[in-house]
Amino acid sequence: MRELRLVTGNMHKLQEFQHGLGQLGITVSLLKADCDEVQADTLEEVVRSCLDQIADQGHEDFILDDSGLFVHALNGFPGVYSSYVFSTIGNDGILKLLNGSEDRTAHFECCIGCHLCGERIIVTGRSSGEITMGPRGSDGFGYDPVFQPDGAQRTFAEMGLEEKGRYSHRGDAMRHFVAELDKRMGRNNR
């Protein structure tokens, strides 16, 4: 069993990583470390910059992610600034901005970065779906109550960890991550 430390201040994320990577044979604990997020065009740039900063602080064998909601009728807003936008205008703001819009499609993206034995792994996961007409459910966090992934009848906030992990951008990214880990390290080392 491999162990990784997750850099986050979001306990929901920690739970999702513990659940998702736990199923794939990796235990996850918390690493307290700070990173100044750059104003970048992509999640990957933010992740690369945070990997640098935290490695520069002397940490090894850690993982982190950055995620965003991209609403197609809003030119990808709130995108890389999702968490700031959530803290100011929230789900109500997103719903208001889509008032009268026929196109309610959106996707979530999650970029995971890992620094392991001096090497880096960076993978991205995605979940396509649409913005609901109103918030539904109270699980999860952030935009979960207003996002229903394709193929599901429930929003992320109406799903438990297990179901959300099957549909979500973070679950998708975690599966890519473990596949990449397997490829690099060989299954026997875990």
Next chain:
Amino acid sequence: MRELRLVTGNMHKLQEFQHGLGQLGITVSLLKADCDEVQADTLEEVVRSCLDQIADQGHEDFILDDSGLFVHALNGFPGVYSSYVFSTIGNDGILKLLNGSEDRTAHFECCIGCHLCGERIIVTGRSSGEITMGPRGSDGFGYDPVFQPDGAQRTFAEMGLEEKGRYSHRGDAMRHFVAELDKRMGRNNR
């Protein structure tokens, strides 16, 4: 006559600085240099980080600014992310978010940072006003068509450089900047 170089990719800003600082005895030319904007809580943090980065590239005697629109009913949104938000949801988005809101008050802030003879000057200017019911005017840039400063009957986009400079956050910041320059350098050096 003192000369300063402005770091910007925005020709409207260059004009405003040339006009505003020109009146105060400083000529402004353009400096091409890049800075990665950090995701910060305040304009000042962004400005400090950009001053560092551009000074690290070996430049001297330059000026730059970061500005934001803070809408009070939206918890300060779009704030430090004003330019990203403008490029995605634009003025239409701001107007939509304020649909049905009685409180339309907002303020603009402009933080100017200057690196001069190895010293730093950082000042902030402010303009209070409100978000109009619809866009008016075609001068200026960004949120200018939907912002009417207190005491004026026109939006920033309905004003020429001269009038906008009297009311605007950037004009206010430029006056603070020159006052600070005078204090430090002595009026005789200019």
